[in-house]
Each structure stands twice: as C-alpha cells, then as structure tokens.
Amino acid sequence: MxxxxxxxxxxxxxxxxxxxxxxxxxxxxxxxxxxxxxxxxxxxxxxxxxxxxxxxxxxxxxxxxxxxxxxxxxxxxxxxxxxxxxxxxxxxxxxxxxxxxxxxxxxxxGKSPVFLWHIVISILAYSTLTIAAFHAVLMVLQESHLHGKSYSRQHNQGAKASWLAATLNRLPALLTMEKLLFRLIAFGFFLLTLTVLSGVVFSEELFGKAFKWDHKTIFTMLSWALFGLLLAGRKWQGWRGRTALSFTLIGFAVLLLAYVGSRFVLEVILHRVIA
Known part of the structure; x- marks a missing residue:
C-alpha cells in the first residue's frame, strides 16, 4: 500500500x-x-x-x-x-x-536522544537551504529575464512573452526576492549551526571525540563556513546580486555532497551498509 x-x-x-x-x-x-x-x-x-x-x-x-x-x-x-x-x-x-x-x-x-534530534535538525537545515537554492535559481532566471527584456525593448523585439517569461513577470521585485533569500539563508545557517553542534555531542558520545573527520564532516563544515561568510559579507560589505547567488548555490552544492553525496557513493556505488 x-x-x-x-x-x-x-x-x-x-x-x-x-x-x-x-x-x-x-x-x-x-x-x-x-x-x-x-x-x-x-x-x-x-x-x-x-x-x-x-x-x-x-x-x-x-x-x-x-x-x-x-x-x-x-x-x-x-x-x-x-x-x-x-x-x-x-x-x-x-x-x-x-x-x-x-x-x-x-x-x-542504546542510541542517545541527541541522535534523533540531530537527524531532525539536519533535515530541517537541508530543507531550508534547499528552498534557498531554488530561490537563488529563480533569481538568476529573473535577472537574466529582466536584462533580456531591456535588450528587447532597445531593439523593438516585442515578441509574445513565453510561458517562462510570464511566470517570471509575476515574481516580486528582485529586491524583495533578495530579502526573502537572505531570510532563508539566515534561518538555514542557524539550523546548520545546530546540526554541527548536535553532531559534536553525538560524535562525542558515540566515538569518544568531538569530530570524526570524514567526508561528511569536512563538506558540512565547508558549507557552514561558506554560508557564514556570505551572511558576514552581506552585513559588513553589502554583498548582493551575483555574489550572493553564487555563494548560495556553491554552499548548497557542497552541503549536498556532505551527506547525500557521500551516502550515495557508499550505498549505490560501493554497496556498503552503514549507520
């Protein structure tokens, strides 16, 4: 069923x-x-x-x-x-x-309650930053569409809007989209920080050390650093536009490799059963 x-x-x-x-x-x-x-x-x-x-x-x-x-x-x-x-x-x-x-x-x-909380928080962090990545892709398309419309007006190419163009035309202004993007990133970064901290506690209980330096830990910490740098750059340097979108998509790609990528290789390619 x-x-x-x-x-x-x-x-x-x-x-x-x-x-x-x-x-x-x-x-x-x-x-x-x-x-x-x-x-x-x-x-x-x-x-x-x-x-x-x-x-x-x-x-x-x-x-x-x-x-x-x-x-x-x-x-x-x-x-x-x-x-x-x-x-x-x-x-x-x-x-x-x-x-x-x-x-x-x-x-x-025999598993600590931290184990379940770690999984729940990590899923929420992944989800928030996933929707932020989708949001960033939408903003890239929106920005390209706006430049395309400007070019078309200059050359009097008033062709009928495509389905994608009509969809992009209904989006809020780029500044509003950018504000929404950074709200998602800030919340996702907070959840990712909790994921790292709960992972430290879980690792301490299970392996007797705060960090187990495997692929998952390295990619997670790298993603955390990228999103943290983006938020710091936004606050103190006013980062926006393509810089913000590039950081978002690269940070998400690295985060995707942290768990999903490593598990895919181990389970599907190497056929290893792991906890």
Missing amino acids: QTYFFILAALLYLGCVFLPANNRKTIAVVVAIAWLLHGGSLWADVIGPGELRVGFSMMLSATLWVSVAAYWLENRNYTLDGLRVLVLPIAAVTVILPLLFPGNMVPLD
Missing part, C-alpha cells in the same frame, strides 16, 4: 506542474494532498519499532517534503509560482527514490 501512496504523491506533484498558474486554489489543494501522502508514506517507511531507516534517498525525500511545505507557505504570502516548476518535479522524483534505494535500518536501542 505504501508503494501506491508514494507513486500517487509523485503523480500529483507532477500534475501540479502543468496546471495553469491562475488556478492557485486548485494547485494549493492538490499540493497539500500530495504532501500529506508523501509525509505519511515516508513516516511509515522510515520509522519502525525500535529502529530507523537511513539512507541518501530518505534524506532527499524528507528534505524535499519539507521544501514543498516551505514553497506552499511562501506562495501564500508572495506570488512565487516559479518555485512550483522547480520544486515539484524534483519532489516527484525524490518521493519514489526510497522505493528504488531503501537504505538500511538502524536500531535505536
């Missing part, structure tokens, strides 16, 4: 991509239904009696589940329909990933 729910959620996500933008209520309702199916199926699949399923597919699926919620809430306050065509197709793919790559079950007996 869970398999059918996963597939149904994926189909609903994809269906929403092709709905006209003016059907906002229909889109909101269908996305909410897909999100509930996604979350319920994920919960039933991940949480077992005294054990927890872990793996790169679970992390990606949970991350996009929270990201869809962030899109849904943002779109109610601002006209950010462009996020729909970026977030929902990827969410549809990540919904069915656990069916293809189930990961492995980790017993919770």
Whole structure:
C-alpha cells in the first residue's frame, strides 16, 4: 500500500506542474494532498519499532517534503509560482527514490536522544537551504529575464512573452526576492549551526571525540563556513546580486555532497551498509 501512496504523491506533484498558474486554489489543494501522502508514506517507511531507516534517498525525500511545505507557505504570502516548476518535479522524483534505494535500518536501542534530534535538525537545515537554492535559481532566471527584456525593448523585439517569461513577470521585485533569500539563508545557517553542534555531542558520545573527520564532516563544515561568510559579507560589505547567488548555490552544492553525496557513493556505488 505504501508503494501506491508514494507513486500517487509523485503523480500529483507532477500534475501540479502543468496546471495553469491562475488556478492557485486548485494547485494549493492538490499540493497539500500530495504532501500529506508523501509525509505519511515516508513516516511509515522510515520509522519502525525500535529502529530507523537511513539512507541518501530518505534524506532527499524528507528534505524535499519539507521544501514543498516551505514553497506552499511562501506562495501564500508572495506570488512565487516559479518555485512550483522547480520544486515539484524534483519532489516527484525524490518521493519514489526510497522505493528504488531503501537504505538500511538502524536500531535505536542504546542510541542517545541527541541522535534523533540531530537527524531532525539536519533535515530541517537541508530543507531550508534547499528552498534557498531554488530561490537563488529563480533569481538568476529573473535577472537574466529582466536584462533580456531591456535588450528587447532597445531593439523593438516585442515578441509574445513565453510561458517562462510570464511566470517570471509575476515574481516580486528582485529586491524583495533578495530579502526573502537572505531570510532563508539566515534561518538555514542557524539550523546548520545546530546540526554541527548536535553532531559534536553525538560524535562525542558515540566515538569518544568531538569530530570524526570524514567526508561528511569536512563538506558540512565547508558549507557552514561558506554560508557564514556570505551572511558576514552581506552585513559588513553589502554583498548582493551575483555574489550572493553564487555563494548560495556553491554552499548548497557542497552541503549536498556532505551527506547525500557521500551516502550515495557508499550505498549505490560501493554497496556498503552503514549507520
């Protein structure tokens, strides 16, 4: 039954991509239904009696589940329909990933409560910075579109606006988008800091040392440093525009490599079962 729910959620996500933008209520309702199916199926699949399923597919699926919620809430306050065509197709793919790559079950007996909190906080951090990355991509497209419109006006090329152009035209002003982006980054950085700190406690209890210098730790700390530098540059140097977008996308790419990338290599390529 869970398999059918996963597939149904994926189909609903994809269906929403092709709905006209003016059907906002229909889109909101269908996305909410897909999100509930996604979350319920994920919960039933991940949480077992005294054990927890872990793996790169679970992390990606949970991350996009929270990201869809962030899109849904943002779109109610601002006209950010462009996020729909970026977030929902990827969410549809990540919904069915656990069916293809189930990961492995980790017993919770003897594990510290910090372990669960560490996982929850890390998923929230991943999700917040994922939606920030989508936001940054949207801003890159918006900026390119604005320059393109300026060029077209100068050369009297008044061609009919494409679907993408119409979507980008409905976005808030770039300054508003930038403010939203930095709010997301600041919150994501706070959550990422909590992830690092809870990881230190968990590592101390499990391995007897604060840091276990593996790929996950190195990439996480590098991503944390990049986002921290971006926020500091914004505050004291007024960084914005392309600089801010580049830092956001590079920081997110590094963070993606921290857990999802390393787990993918270990599970899928090297076929190693790890906790």
